[in-house]
Structures are given as C-alpha cells and as structure tokens.
Amino acid sequence: MTSKILAVDTATENCSVALKIGDDVIARCEMAPREHTTKVLPMVDEVLAEGGITLNQLDALAFGRGPGSFTGVRIGIGIAQGLAFGADLPMVGISTLAAMAEQVHRLQGGEQVISAIDARMNEIYVAQFTRQNNGDWLENHPEAVTRPEQFCPENLDGQWLLAGTGWQAYPDLAERLNLSVSKEGVLFPESQDMVALADFALSRGEAVAAELASPIYLRDTVTWKKLPGRE
Template sequence: MTSKILAVDTATENCSVALKVGNDIITRCEMAPREHTTKILPMVDDVLSEAGVALNELDALAFGRGPGSFTGVRIGIGIAQGLAFGADLPMVGVSTLVAMAQQVYRRTSGEQVTSAIDARMNEIYVGQFSLKADGDWEVITPEAVLHPENFSPLVTEGEWQVAGSGWQAYPDLAERLNLSISKEGVLFPESEDMVHLAEFALRRGEAVAAEEASPIYLRDTVTWKKLPGRE
C-alpha cells in the first residue's frame, strides 16, 4: 500500500492539508472562507517540512474533487495539479462527501453516514455511505445535487449518522428522515480523512496523470449573471 500521500482540500469553507508517511499523519486545518489561495501552499510547506519529506519523494497527491463550492473545488484542483506537475506525481480525487463519512467514523466509530453539503440555490449535495469490512466505503445512495425535499435515501434501516453543513442549513430534512443532528457534529471535510481514502483509490487503480485530474461539480451547468451588453 502506498506510504507517502499528500492531500489538499479547499472544496468548502474549511481549508486543509494532510501528509501520510507510513502510519503517521501530519495535518493542518483552518476555517478560512475566501482565503484558500493564501493559506493552502504554506500549509503544504509546513507538513512537508515537519515530516522532512520533499514533494518529489511522495507516491501520490490526493485532492478534494468535490462536490462543494465551485470556486473552492477549482482552487483545490488547480493547486494540486501545479504541485503534481512540478514533482511528476500521480493524482487521486477524493469525494468530499465520503471524506466526511470517514471523519464520522474516525471521531465516533459510526459506520453508516448520510453526508449533505449546503449547495446554495436551495439545494444540497448529498450521498449515503456504509463502511465495508476492509475499511473502504460502499456507496448506498449515489451522490446527487437536489432540493432537500426531493432526497429519498435508498436505505433507511439501521442507525445512520449525519455529516455536513446541509443538515444545519435545512433542519427539516433531518426531521423528515428521523435523523438527529448535533452542533458538535462533522460539518466539513478534512484532508486527514482523504489520505486514508486515497490509499483505497490507488489500490483500485484510480490514479491519473496531473493533466487528466478532474473535479466533480454534480451540477451540469453553472449559471452566471451576464453583464449588460455581453453574451
């Protein structure tokens, strides 16, 4: 299994970096809305320096592929691609929704998680995941972007935990699904969990060259307000 992986994520308000070297993980994490571009590279330098590892000594570079903020996802993949190009590293995209499920497991040992991120425009990014015996995650309800009232999980039996900002933004959704939310719960993905998931992705052969790495927006189109006189 790959032993040296760097992960970066700026897909949400949270900005985070993690470096896995063997069984050790070094992390930097900060809530920094609109400051990702100034925060992320110093975080990368910090974890590499603390580990005494050069970028070109890594085995792979993981990134939060989304879903999340359109701008945040683009910033994350752009920075990750720049680092990967410079060091000739393969890249692995990691779902922010699955990363939050992994964080729930890391913090509470919960093995069934429904993740939902506030997608604005009265919508959520949502998916449902269950931990497998090997430590990877099975997709129960595929990732989607939709209005909260239209979300119908494929599995409702058993004990399910929630993760993500979507539950705070739309508390009626949790009430309808008979799920309880906590202000102390997992709200945003962290790179610490992405390095764990990246190892499984590498094992599945999902690594790609830097120029082939791509984000996941879920929305087919993004509508921008056009300035007067422009097409």
C-alpha cells in the same frame, strides 16, 4: 498500506492539508473561506518539513474533487496540479462527501453516514455511505445534487450519523427522515481523512496523470434569473 500521500482540500469554507507516511498522518486545518490561496502552500510546506520528506518522495497527490464551492474546488485542483506537475506525481481525486463519512468514523466511530453539503439555490449535495470491513466506503446512494425534499435514501435500518452543512441549512430534511442532527457533528471535509481514502483509490487504479485530474461539480447547468430592469 505504506503509501506516502499528500492531500489538499479547499472545496468548502475549510482549508486543509495532510501528509500520510505509512500509518502516520500530519495535518493542518483552518477555516478560511476567502483565504485558501494564501493558506494552502504554507500548510504544504509545514507538513512536508515536519514529515522530513519532499514532494519528489511522495507516491501520489490527493485532492478534494468536490462537490463543493465552484471556486473552492477550482482553487484546490489548480494548486494540487501545480504541485503534481512539478514533482511528476500521479493525482487522485477524493469525494468531499466520502471524506466527511470517514471523519465521522474517525471522531465518532460511525459506520453508516449520510453526508450533505448546502449547495445553495435550495439544493444539497448528498450521498449515503456504509463502511466496509476493509475500511473503505460503499455508496448506498450515489453522489447527487437535489432539492432536500426530493432526497430519498436507501434503507435506514440501524444507526445513521449525519455530516455536512446541509442538515443545518435544511433542518426539515432530518426531521422528514426521522434522523437527529448532532450539535457536535462533522460540518466540513478535512484532508487527513482524504489521505486514508486515497490509499483505497490508488489500490483501485484511480490515479491519473496531473493533466487528466478533474473536479466533480454535480451541478452541470445553472439557470440564472435576471434581475428586474436588466437585460
């Protein structure tokens, strides 16, 4: 695959940008929970300059479509859409959960991964993946938002590695599933793993025009409890 793809992700506390040109990847990544809007565009400029390429020379622009922080996901898609509109680029959304599975493979060689992000409100965003021979990922358990005690993965035969903040937030989950959490494990998605997945998404025809790009929140409705004394 020789696609030239730029990826942007701000869906979690981590802020990252990556440029893929053929088999080469140039990446920037920084933990910046409240500085996404000031960090992303300079990162974009840096990777494009290092790659010696302009936005107009890209084949597509990928973005972290969630799940993740509501604000973070909106920031990421907004910035990505602005870049795509300006360069007339198609866009492709990449699951943050799948990106963490890819990162587990890149760093630890894992081929069976359960990714879980702390969704707050006593819930997690979670999905279960198995790596295919072509390098793409199969969802054994589709993306969902659920209470940790209600998550029931598919067959857990073989070695399963864990990714995401959900396992630290709810340690009883791993204990219930008889799985161990690595202290050096993957906690947040990174754009350099999204560009790898974007190639597969493009080959499946998942690219859309910038105005049609949309995030994935999973949590459609939220019930807020009123504070005492407030109407």
